[in-house]
Amino acid sequence: xxxxxxxxxxxxxxxxxxxxxxxxxxxxxxxxxxxxxxxxxxxxxxxxxxxxxxxxxxxxxxxxxxxxxxxxxxxxxxxxxxxxxxxxxxxxxxxxxxxxxxxxxxxxxxxxxxxxxxxxxxxxxxxxxxxxxxxxxxxxxxxxxxxxxxxxxxxxxxxxxxxxxxxxxxxxxxxxxxxxxxxxxxxxxxxxxxxxxxxxxxxxxxxxxxxxxxxxxxxxxxxxxxxxxxxxxxxxxxxxxxxxxxxxxxxxxxxxxxxxxxxxxxxxxxxxxxxxxxxxxxxxxxxxxxx
Amino acid sequence: xxxxxxxxxxxxxxxxxxxxxxxxxxxxxxxxxxxxxxxxxxxxxxxxxxxxxxxxxxxxxxxxxxxxxxxxxxxxxxxxxxxxxxxxxxxxxxxxxxxxxxxxxxxxxxxxxxxxxxxxxxxxxxxxxxxxxxxxxxxxxxxxxxxxxxxxxxxxxxxxxxxxxxxxxxxxxxxxxxxxxxxxxxxxxxxxxxxxxxxxxxxxxxxxxxxxxxxxxxxxxxxxxxxxxxxxxxxxxxxxxxxxxxxxxxxxxxxxxxxxxxxxxxxxxxxxxxxxxxxxxxxxxxxxxxxxxxxxxxxxxxxxxxxxxxxxxxxxx
Numbered sequence: 203x204x205x206x207x208x209x210x211x212x213x214x215x216x217x218x219x220x221x222x223x224x225x226x227x228x229x230x231x232x233x234x235x236x237x238x239x240x241x242x243x244x245x246x247x248x249x250x251x252x253x254x255x256x257x258x259x260x261x262x263x264x265x266x267x268x269x270x271x272x273x274x275x276x277x278x279x280x281x282x283x284x285x286x287x288x289x290x291x292x293x294x295x296x297x298x299x300x301x302x303x304x305x306x307x308x309x310x311x312x313x314x315x316x317x318x319x320x321x322x323x324x325x326x327x328x329x330x331x332x333x334x335x336x337x338x339x340x341x342x343x344x345x346x347x348x349x350x351x352x353x354x355x356x357x358x359x360x361x362x363x364x365x366x367x368x369x370x371x372x373x374x375x376x377x378x379x380x381x382x383x384x385x386x387x388x389x390x391x392x393x394x395x396x397x398x399x400x401x402x403x404x405x406x407x408x409x410x411x412x413x414x415x416x417x418x419x420x421x422x423x424x425x426x427x428x429x430x431x432x433x434x435x436x437x438x439x440x441x442x443x444x445x446x447x448x449x450x451x452x453x454x455x456x457x458x459x460x461x462x463x464x465x466x467x468x469x470x471x472x473x474x475x476x477x478x479x480x481x482x483x484x485x486x487x488x489x490x491x492x493x
Numbered sequence: 494x495x496x497x498x499x500x501x502x503x504x505x506x507x508x509x510x511x512x513x514x515x516x517x518x519x520x521x522x523x524x525x526x527x528x529x530x531x532x533x534x535x536x537x538x539x540x541x542x543x544x545x546x547x548x549x550x551x552x553x554x555x556x557x558x559x560x561x562x563x564x565x566x567x568x569x570x571x572x573x574x575x576x577x578x579x580x581x582x583x584x585x586x587x588x589x590x591x592x593x594x595x596x597x598x599x600x601x602x603x604x605x606x607x608x609x610x611x612x613x614x615x616x617x618x619x620x621x622x623x624x625x626x627x628x629x630x631x632x633x634x635x636x637x638x639x640x641x642x643x644x645x646x647x648x649x650x651x652x653x654x655x656x657x658x659x660x661x662x663x664x665x666x667x668x669x670x671x672x673x674x675x676x677x678x679x680x681x682x683x684x685x686x687x688x689x690x691x692x693x694x695x696x697x698x699x700x701x702x703x704x705x706x707x708x709x710x711x712x713x714x715x716x717x718x719x720x721x722x723x724x725x726x727x728x729x730x731x732x733x734x735x736x737x738x739x740x741x742x743x744x745x746x747x748x749x750x751x752x753x754x755x756x757x758x759x760x761x762x763x764x765x766x767x768x769x770x771x772x773x774x775x776x777x778x779x780x781x782x783x784x785x786x787x788x789x790x791x792x793x794x795x796x797x798x799x800x801x802x803x804x805x806x807x808x809x810x
Binding site for chain 1: 507508509511512514515516519520522523524630631633634635636638639640642643645646650651744745747748749751752755756766767769770771775778782785786789790793
């Protein structure tokens with residue numbers, strides 16, 4: 203019985219997603235953004251094999267070389283380290299801390315929201331009131347407060363940003379789940395004897411996952427900016443690791459010497475967050491989900 | 494109206510309680526001992542215990558929370574570990590400067606955002622709409638701390654038109670409404686305004702588009718109303734939602750100005766916060782966050798009530 207039950211939504215699911223993908227493929231802006239993001243991610247992953255200079259090796263005589271210096275295509279930073287190498291290697295930590303919290307929040311917040319929405323009652327009240335409390339903090343303030351208290355470090359940034367993004371995901375997942383729960387086929391499944399876990403697994407998740415997923419993608423750009431912002435403040439990644447926010451911070455004092463070089467790491471953050479936003483918008487219209 | 498206000502107020506109290514617990518816990522999750530910053534290295538065990546007792550750190554957590562909250566309700570927020578001054582004095586001085594900055598950014602952002610969003614919504618699917626939509630998504634995506642640096646490079650370093658640091662000439666901390674001070678406000682306020690311009694424009698565009706496609710608009714035109722009169726109806730319908738977005742944005746401006754204050758050395762609450770973080774001054778950190786979060790809670794309450802005052806439909810739900 204459970205086999206026929208799972209088979210139908212799974213197939214409907216595949217059809218839906220392939221329709222979404224083919225619509226997304228016809229969106230030139232979204233495809234361009236996907237290409238840029240793929241390039242950034244791949245170059246960050248394969249950085250050691252790209253024949254780049256050592257991103258940690260500085261030189262006292264080659265400090266703050268301008269963009270276009272022979273041997274240093276994008277110049278050098280305040281310690282004479284190759285900017286191109288640092289920007290590409292910098293993608294590793296920046297993208298990881300910028301995207302991972304949303305992934306974690308998607309699963310944790312999604313689970314909390316589905317449970318709150320499906321079980322209802324006291325469970326719902328407890329989960330949603332706690333969420334309300336975290337909503338009372340502007341996200342930047344909450345991220346800085348937790349990171350500031352925990353101190354700098356990659357793990358601490360991950361923890362604080364995940365905490366920041368769990369409440370909004372939970373709220374959306376709860377709203378969608380309580381909507382789905384009132385549909386007749388859920389009642390039908392329940393009255394045919396399916397356990398709560400089975401109903402959630404088979405009937406609820408499939409309907410809740412895609413709107414929550416689209417919502418989560420719209421958070422990635424904010425998360426990127428915030429993650430780099432924490433490092434920019436000095437409470438994220440620790441030196442000498444290459445990370446775009448931290449590089450922006452350490453190069454700030456160089457704006458009178460070599461201004462455009464100092465702005466480079468920010469260009470990377472900006473480009474990534476713009477692409478994430480445009481891709482999320484494209485995905486939203488391809489899936490026809492409205493907020 | 495009053496009963497609606499009281500109902501909202503009762504709903505806010507548990508949230509305010511939760512916020513105070515989170516702020517209290519911030520000090521507990523911090524690694525290390527909050528007293529290491531001021532404790533002499535060679536302090537004996539007895540001296541350490543005495544210090545701990547003086548700060549009330551020897552009691553169980555719930556008791557510490559109750560003492561903390563009781564003091565708080567009397568306006569006593571403890572003393573800054575770094576400066577020894579009362580936290581309340583330091584925070585309220587700085588929050589004034591942050592409010593000024595956030596207010597200036599709001600004054601720039603809200604009219605521009607509303608105007609652009611309305612144009613885009615009214616002329617939907619035209620070139621104008623595409624340009625404004627592209628601009629607003631760029632505004633939403635820009636890391637504003639980087640934009641601040643770029644503006645400093647252009648207007649301070651290259652052109653030398655505007656100062657890049659502080660809130661007044663010679664690092665003065667007192668604000669006056671004269672050009673010498675306002676010059677210092679321009680760059681940080683413009684930087685801070687960019688993200689809310691994008692958000693407000695996107696919201697108003699969607700709102701205006703939705704409302705313009707509603708049946709009552711067609712009915713008004715059919716009734717023979719002029720374009721201006723119809724727009725007045727549309728604006729009234731959009732006002733409550735637009736207002737709530739702007740109210741929230743004002744709160745975000747206040748809470749989110751820390752990065753911009755750091756870029757421009759603006760002596761506000763964000764600047765205070767980053768000093769508190771680097772000096773491991775936990776009471777100051779806790780106090781600043783608490784005040785800012787409470788401002789945000791209060792802002793949400795005001796927005797809710799103002800929304801209900803504008804739109805009678807909201808009161809019934």
